[in-house]
Amino acid sequence: MANETSEIKEKSLNFLEEIIEESIAKGETRVQTRFPPEPNGYLHIGHAKSICINFGLAKKYGGKCNLRFDDTNPVKEDVEYVDSIKRDIKWLGFDWAIERYASDYFDQLYDWAVVLINKGLAYVDDQTQEQIREGRGTVSVAGTMSPFRNRSIEENLDLFTRMKNGEFADGARVLRAKIDMAHPNMLFRDPIMYRILHTEHHRTGNKWCIYPMYDYAHGESDSIEKITHSICTLEFDVHRPLYDWFIEALEIFPSHQYEFARLNITYTMMSKRKLLKLVQEKAVMGWDDPRMPTICALRRKGYTPASVRAFAEMVGVAKRDNIIDLGKLEYCVREDLNRIAERRMAVLNPLKVVITNYDEHKTECFSAINNPGDEAAGSRQVPFSQVIYIERDDFMEEPSKKYFRLSPGNEVRLRYAYLIKCEEVVKDADGTITELHCTYDPLSGNGSSSDGRRVKGVIHWVSVKDALPAEIRLFNPLFTKENPDDVEEGQTWEDNLNPESLISITGYLEPSLKGATVGQTFQFERVGYFCPDTDSTPEQPVFNRTVTLKDSWAKMNK
RNA sequence: UGAGCUAUGGUGUAAUGGCAACACUACAGAUUCUGGUUCUGUCAUUCUAGGUUCGAGUCCUGGUAGCUCAACCA
Numbered sequence: 176m177a178n179e180t181s182e183i184k185e186k187s188l189n190f191l192e193e194i195i196e197e198s199i200a201k202g203e204t205r206v207q208t209r210f211p212p213e214p215n216g217y218l219h220i221g222h223a224k225s226i227c228i229n230f231g232l233a234k235k236y237g238g239k240c241n242l243r244f245d246d247t248n249p250v251k252e253d254v255e256y257v258d259s260i261k262r263d264i265k266w267l268g269f270d271w272a273i274e275r276y277a278s279d280y281f282d283q284l285y286d287w288a289v290v291l292i293n294k295g296l297a298y299v300d301d302q303t304q305e306q307i308r309e310g311r312g313t314v315s316v317a318g319t320m321s322p323f324r325n326r327s328i329e330e331n332l333d334l335f336t337r338m339k340n341g342e343f344a345d346g347a348r349v350l351r352a353k354i355d356m357a358h359p360n361m362l363f364r365d366p367i368m369y370r371i372l373h374t375e376h377h378r379t380g381n382k383w384c385i386y387p388m389y390d391y392a393h394g395e396s397d398s399i400e401k402i403t404h405s406i407c408t409l410e411f412d413v414h415r416p417l418y419d420w421f422i423e424a425l426e427i428f429p430s431h432q433y434e435f436a437r438l439n440i441t442y443t444m445m446s447k448r449k450l451l452k453l454v455q456e457k458a459v460m461g462w463d464d465p466r467m468p469t470i471c472a473l474r475r476k477g478y479t480p481a482s483v484r485a486f487a488e489m490v491g492v493a494k495r496d497n498i499i500d501l502g503k504l505e506y507c508v509r510e511d512l513n514r515i516a517e518r519r520m521a522v523l524n525p526l527k528v529v530i531t532n533y534d535e536h537k538t539e540c541f542s543a544i545n546n547p548g549d550e551a552a553g554s555r556q557v558p559f560s561q562v563i564y565i566e567r568d569d570f571m572e573e574p575s576k577k578y579f580r581l582s583p584g585n586e587v588r589l590r591y592a593y594l595i596k597c598e599e600v601v602k603d604a605d606g607t608i609t610e611l612h613c614t615y616d617p618l619s620g621n622g623s624s625s626d627g628r629r630v631k632g633v634i635h636w637v638s639v640k641d642a643l644p645a646e647i648r649l650f651n652p653l654f655t656k657e658n659p660d661d662v663e664e665g666q667t668w669e670d671n672l673n674p675e676s677l678i679s680i681t682g683y684l685e686p687s688l689k690g691a692t693v694g695q696t697f698q699f700e701r702v703g704y705f706c707p708d709t710d711s712t713p714e715q716p717v718f719n720r721t722v723t724l725k726d727s728w729a730k731m732n733k
Numbered sequence: 734u735g736a737g738c739u740a741u742g743g744u745g746u747a748a749u750g751g752c753a754a755c756a757c758u759a760c761a762g763a764u765u766c767u768g769g770u771u772c773u774g775u776c777a778u779u780c781u782a783g784g785u786u787c788g789a790g791u792c793c794u795g796g797u798a799g800c801u802c803a804a805c806c807a
Binding site: 186187189191193211212213245248250307308313315317346348349359362364367369370371372386388389393409410411412414415434435443448489490491492493494495497500502503507513577580588591592613630633635670698700701711724725726 | 743
């Protein structure tokens, strides 16, 4: 029997879950969602949120989620994008019930347009693009009616057929819904349903030279698929009345649209158009450049699907505008990687240390734990010799008060190996430190020391003669401003690009990292999480920094 | 300026008329062969002015602020 203390407090519902539960309470027996990307670019973290919502809701309520490509504008779309989108959704861990394209419905959509013409609810307009724009009015001034608005049904039918048959040039005519040129909602001022585009479509080829607009195609596509909950972002809320208008006018299955606030992240650009520009202008290596917010970039950078899903869960779903701290995304990867990533040692900014009382011909191996949180991960052997690299940050000639790493006369623990003491600092003519001479305590190899003394500092190291040199790519935010669109007078968002977003250096890795392959992920102890890049080869290894470790020492010294 | 949407800590999300909760961040401390992890603690009179009510973050009215809409894009 459940008693009060064993009761688990139920997690509260988000507003979409509430809507669904209400509809179920009212007798709805089905939950059918859809994820409807336009194949005109790569999916980004904002789409990941939408994917998690749509597939997550379907899963939670025993329903299904379709994948539907919204491919109504052939001039911007391409199969390259279709393939990447499918791959990214699968990588995130979701699978769709059915795969469809808005273009699958072009015939049906055309027939329905004819229905609307016959009902006197649509007409062919011969005005130019300019004239149509002027006729629409403004937010505070009513529009004016097109001189072609009152054509007969027969003439409209004839003209629309001829539009379809390719008799007219691009832009010569459009099909418009006949609604209300004075409507306060601009979208109701006789919205365009079809435009002429003599462009080859990536799926329908040259079959069509007229293509439906989003507002006409989307709700009808939802209706055809009997979508119960059509979920989209907030900027589409003004489209909802029109979405409903077409469905009611056509008397077809009533899908309903619900809107949530899109994801924004500090220091991150989410606009597909602008991301495309970065790719085209080669400001980044490509859509999967690890500095991009795209899903393929996150994958390449070393993010796990679970961490992206956890992030989507963490940011929640609501209708108010938001800007999420980039730190939250980093928290999510660290949390996942801390659990699963094997530890290794690597020195990114080397300082040579000679251990003067250690046999110069000797190499011995120390056992190092692969993952302190996972005993099953086991351990590995790490070679040690007389000359090693340590991080330059781990030595300070004149240490500040709370510094407990290496300094002249001071002793530190080499992780998994000996205690060493700095005896001499060697400098070049410029005064730059070139190497350190240290002595070691031969009895300290097992974690103890010769006389029971304990040291606070533990630093990582790599044996110079065994080290594996590798290119290390350090990534920083792509933009210098929290909001990349926050621009000074006379500047553009591109002026906010961070010149230090990519720093490439040579690091020295422990030899066990040889042969690491794409998909593996490691923690370089005390430094961060790293993974082999897709550019990596056995001869020239390349590692990406996924995210740094939390560093409270660095923060203290800011 | 017409219409629509939204206002709760630094950030995000809860609280469904009854003690403002959870997570991230920040700060303080404990543990630690990673200045990591883990653990403990600290951080709000809910945009504003009125009203309804025994009782309002929640309901009502006015104001203010932010976002969205005037592509033959989605």
